[in-house]
Amino acid sequence: MIPITYSADVSAARAAGEAVVALESTIITHGMPFPQNVETARLVETDVRDAGAVPATIAVLDGALHVGLEGDELDALGQAQNVAKLSRADIAACIATGGTGATTVAATMIAAHLAGINVFATGGIGGVHRGAQDSFDISADLQELAQTPVTVVGAGAKAILDLPKTFEVLETLGVPVIAYGQDALPAFWSATSDMVAPLRMDTPEDIAKAQQTRTAMGLKGGQLVANPIPHAAEIPADVLAPIITQALTEADAQGVSAKAVTPFLLGRIFELTDGRSLTANIALVRNNARLAAQIAIAMVK
Numbered sequence: 070m071i072p073i074t075y076s077a078d079v080s081a082a083r084a085a086g087e088a089v090v091a092l093e094s095t096i097i098t099h100g101m102p103f104p105q106n107v108e109t110a111r112l113v114e115t116d117v118r119d120a121g122a123v124p125a126t127i128a129v130l131d132g133a134l135h136v137g138l139e140g141d142e143l144d145a146l147g148q149a150q151n152v153a154k155l156s157r158a159d160i161a162a163c164i165a166t167g168g169t170g171a172t173t174v175a176a177t178m179i180a181a182h183l184a185g186i187n188v189f190a191t192g193g194i195g196g197v198h199r200g201a202q203d204s205f206d207i208s209a210d211l212q213e214l215a216q217t218p219v220t221v222v223g224a225g226a227k228a229i230l231d232l233p234k235t236f237e238v239l240e241t242l243g244v245p246v247i248a249y250g251q252d253a254l255p256a257f258w259s260a261t262s263d264m265v266a267p268l269r270m271d272t273p274e275d276i277a278k279a280q281q282t283r284t285a286m287g288l289k290g291g292q293l294v295a296n297p298i299p300h301a302a303e304i305p306a307d308v309l310a311p312i313i314t315q316a317l318t319e320a321d322a323q324g325v326s327a328k329a330v331t332p333f334l335l336g337r338i339f340e341l342t343d344g345r346s347l348t349a350n351i352a353l354v355r356n357n358a359r360l361a362a363q364i365a366i367a368m369v370k
């Protein structure tokens with residue numbers, strides 16, 4: 070096992086067997102502008118604490134895998150330039166070469182599992198990009214859900230993606246997709262969609278038990294909890310649709326590809342909505358953090 074640097078709080082929580090919720094760092098470095106990124110990271114950590122669990126924000130700092138960041142480390146990461154975006158393909162290389170990088174959903178799941186953490190909150194997972202039939206751009210987050218036993222709470226997959234194809238791939242990979250408290254799948258900035266969720270659960274206890282049963286059966290992998298954005302914060306899909314289309318057209322025209330696609334699109338949508346997409350993104354991440362804490366508490370009971 071590689072050494073892990075735990076924050077003081079996460080260290081204490083592990084020793085006491087308390088509920089811990091993993092949080093990712095790519096959303097901080099590549100998903101939101103400064104200073105809202107750091108403010109949001111702190112709010113999300115507070116939300117987890119207020120719900121009775123301990124937050125563990127994950128990142129690689131100067132070659133060390135950190136599970137739980139101290140306040141000054143979070144501040145520094147939020148303002149650092151040229152931070153790598155780490156997925157399964159690059160996290161080991163970053164650690165090996167002493168680099169600094171932020172973890173995506175896939176890499177955060179890997180690190181959480183190494184640290185014995187079973188629940189993780191994010192905004193929305195990556196998935197199948199629109200036009201993937203030409204670009205082959207499918208997020209490694211999907212494969213990770215199929216093999217690493219961590220329950221990921223997100224507002225579904227990000228609505229910049231081809232959502233029907235994303236959920237088809239998750240089905241193919243055998244990943245349970247559980248809508249929380251409703252029949253429809255949420256669509257990130259919008260609470261509902263016209264897609265019916267494969268599974269629905271209404272309590273954190275059921276979600277915890279489903280992951281534990283999966284693992285007890287020897288089934289690899291985690292599950293995606295699709296938690297709808299609070300209605301007060303949502304942006305209707307028909308308002309966003311032309312904006313997403315414009316951002317995608319611009320990405321195409323500028324030749325944006327690979328890891329840069331998602332950060333580019335989120336950044337342009339932020340500008341084109343005058344910041345409204347960010348307000349909604351913050352509301353949904355905080356909502357996911359609260360539910361993740363409840364699931365983590367149910368798991369340790």
Ligand code: PSU
Pocket residue numbers: 093095096099100101172173174175191192193194195196207208209210327328329331335350354
């Ligand atoms: N959720 C958000 N904003 C983000 C992300 C999630 O609200 O920026 C990040 C996650 O780290 C996720 C990544 O893994 O976007 C997806 O990137 P890609 O499409 O390149 O796999």
Ligand code: MN
Pocket residue numbers: 206207208209327328330
């Ligand atoms: Mn990609």
